[in-house]
Amino acid sequence: MLQSIQDYFRALAETHPHWNFIYLYDPVQAARIGEGLVMTLELSVLCVLFSVVIGVVGAWLQGSHLTWVRRFVQGYIQFFRNTPPLIQLLFFYFALGQFTPTYSPDGWLEVPVISNVGWAVISLSFFAGAFNVEIFRAGIEAVPESTVEAADSLGMSRLQIYRYVLLPLAFRVSLPALNNNLVNLVKTTTQAIVIAVPELLYQLVSIYNDYSTAQNACMVLMFVVYVVLVGILVMGMSRWERRLRIPGYGG
Amino acid sequence: MIRTRAIPGIGRDPTTDLPVLHRCSPVGAGLAADLAFSRWLGSRSPWVLLGLAALLAAWPFLAHAQSGYSTARAFEALWRWIPFLLRDGFAFNILISFVTMAIGTAAGVVLGLWQIAPSPWVRRTAWAITQTFRNSPWLVLLFIVMLTFPFEIRIGDAIVPIPDWMKAVLGLALPVMANVSEVVRGAIQSVPTGQWEASESLAFSRRQTLWRIILPQCFKRMIPPWMNWYAILTMATPLVSLLGVEEIVTLSRQAMEAEDNHPELLMPFYGFALLVFFAYCYPIARWTIRLERRFAVKL
Numbered sequence: 215m216l217q218s219i220q221d222y223f224r225a226l227a228e229t230h231p232h233w234n235f236i237y238l239y240d241p242v243q244a245a246r247i248g249e250g251l252v253m254t255l256e257l258s259v260l261c262v263l264f265s266v267v268i269g270v271v272g273a274w275l276q277g278s279h280l281t282w283v284r285r286f287v288q289g290y291i292q293f294f295r296n297t298p299p300l301i302q303l304l305f306f307y308f309a310l311g312q313f314t315p316t317y318s319p320d321g322w323l324e325v326p327v328i329s330n331v332g333w334a335v336i337s338l339s340f341f342a343g344a345f346n347v348e349i350f351r352a353g354i355e356a357v358p359e360s361t362v363e364a365a366d367s368l369g370m371s372r373l374q375i376y377r378y379v380l381l382p383l384a385f386r387v388s389l390p391a392l393n394n395n396l397v398n399l400v401k402t403t404t405q406a407i408v409i410a411v412p413e414l415l416y417q418l419v420s421i422y423n424d425y426s427t428a429q430n431a432c433m434v435l436m437f438v439v440y441v442v443l444v445g446i447l448v449m450g451m452s453r454w455e456r457r458l459r460i461p462g463y464g465g
Numbered sequence: 466m467i468r469t470r471a472i473p474g475i476g477r478d479p480t481t482d483l484p485v486l487h488r489c490s491p492v493g494a495g496l497a498a499d500l501a502f503s504r505w506l507g508s509r510s511p512w513v514l515l516g517l518a519a520l521l522a523a524w525p526f527l528a529h530a531q532s533g534y535s536t537a538r539a540f541e542a543l544w545r546w547i548p549f550l551l552r553d554g555f556a557f558n559i560l561i562s563f564v565t566m567a568i569g570t571a572a573g574v575v576l577g578l579w580q581i582a583p584s585p586w587v588r589r590t591a592w593a594i595t596q597t598f599r600n601s602p603w604l605v606l607l608f609i610v611m612l613t614f615p616f617e618i619r620i621g622d623a624i625v626p627i628p629d630w631m632k633a634v635l636g637l638a639l640p641v642m643a644n645v646s647e648v649v650r651g652a653i654q655s656v657p658t659g660q661w662e663a664s665e666s667l668a669f670s671r672r673q674t675l676w677r678i679i680l681p682q683c684f685k686r687m688i689p690p691w692m693n694w695y696a697i698l699t700m701a702t703p704l705v706s707l708l709g710v711e712e713i714v715t716l717s718r719q720a721m722e723a724e725d726n727h728p729e730l731l732m733p734f735y736g737f738a739l740l741v742f743f744a745y746c747y748p749i750a751r752w753t754i755r756l757e758r759r760f761a762v763k764l
């Protein structure tokens with residue numbers, strides 16, 4: 215069965231040189247795509263985690279009593295929201311990357327402590343985190359004042375109120391907006407190609423750079439994989455949203 | 466040191482049997498030892514902190530001051546290139562964003578109206594197109610359009626070349642179209658059904674209802690999200706540099722090459738690109754928020 219599929223596509227590549235589905239019969243290319251997919255997923259998961267952490271911490275800092283802390287967070291949000299993620303990646307990797315310390319595994323090479331994948335994670339997390347701060351802040355504002363006062367009257371500290379009362383409620387309120395942003399983040403991971411992070415798009419582009427006849431086939435796969443990947447994510451997220459919706463909040 | 470702090474009365478015994486009072490100190494939460502650093506930071510004057518931040522920010526420059534090519538010279542180089550980067554680079558980004566937005570909006574409005582068409586087949590097709598292009602990354606669409614579309618088309622005997630940037634515009638217009646379509650659909654559906662029923666009872670046809678009653682009300686509501694998408698689109702225009710269209714990132718790279726590729730150039734040049742985009746997009750964002758507030762639907 216598998217053999218016949220491979221033979222079919224090998225024959226197709228012979229007769230139709232524009233439709234060389236090389237990744238369907240060449241295990242080396244298939245492995246490259248697999249690696250790319252794993253890297254994309256890895257990058258997405260790490261960025262989602264870090265950006266949510268940044269969002270939670272940022273929203274906490276925005277409720278600070280100190281004006282300059284609030285201003286600093288506001289400045290961070292506005293800067294990252296209003297500049298292109300592509301240039302952020304370039305800036306982080308090329309401009310800030312030169313100042314990171316390097317280590318030498320064999321006495322000859324100089325390897326920077328933070329690799330390009332590391333910088334992609336940092337840069338994309340900060341990018342998505344800026345949106346998450348605003349999203350969580352809006353969610354926190356939606357929690358009624360009286361709930362916070364009730365918690366306060368039970369003798370909880372500010373941190374306890376945030377952890378046990380505000381955040382769980384705010385999280386459920388802000389889940390739809392958060393999911394939108396996380397889906398957007400997964401789509402933005404493709405831009406890591408600019409600093410040569412070997413994710414899916416990078417691998418597909420390098421496959422058709424190696425085998426120019428595979429260009430159309432790579433385009434098809436590129437489109438299908440991302441639509442399916444994001445589609446699954448969107449569906450899963452909206453199911454989760456419906457499950458966690460607070461009755462009486464929002465339509 | 467990790468200490469679990471349970472909630473008094475829930476996780477541990479209540480600490481007092483007095484009636485419940487509000488805490489009197491606004492900041493005094495947690496242990497003094499845990500907050501020592503924050504307290505110390507908080508008690509400094511803002512100028513000390515600014516100074517510390519400035520020192521941290523300047524550290525890379527100081528570290529590199531010893532090397533041959535100084536940061537000052539890198540900034541001098543940037544200064545020389547700024548007019549070129551703005552005129553030939555950023556202006557082109559703006560042009561791309563204008564043309565893309567025009568095409569994307571026109572297509573998006575049509576698609577959005579199809580999404581509320583009476584015929585279920587039209588509606589479903591429009592929905593599928595919208596979701597597909599909304600869910601695919603911009604860069605992927607850009608790659609596909611740039612590399613699969615022909616670089617010239619033959620109309621009769623004449624050969625019409627299609628420049629790269631036109632294809633880039635088309636590639637960026639697809640996701641814009643899908644998102645504008647959602648904006649239009651959302652705005653139309655935010656108009657209460659009573660309006661539709663009222664106009665039907667006044668014997669308006671469907672087309673008349675849509676154009677004379679529903680759309681004029683939606684128009685205001687569509688402006689803020691539309692502007693938001695314009696800002697997002699503008700921030701996506703540097704993507705076309707990956708495919709060789711000459712805009713600000715491409716030209717910055719070329720300028721750095723012309724200046725002998727000193728690593729010190731990277732920070733000023735990319736930093737400048739960031740600042741230019743910020744200067745353009747931030748006012749749009751502020752304006753969008755203002756309009757959003759003004760046009761907010763009052764319930």
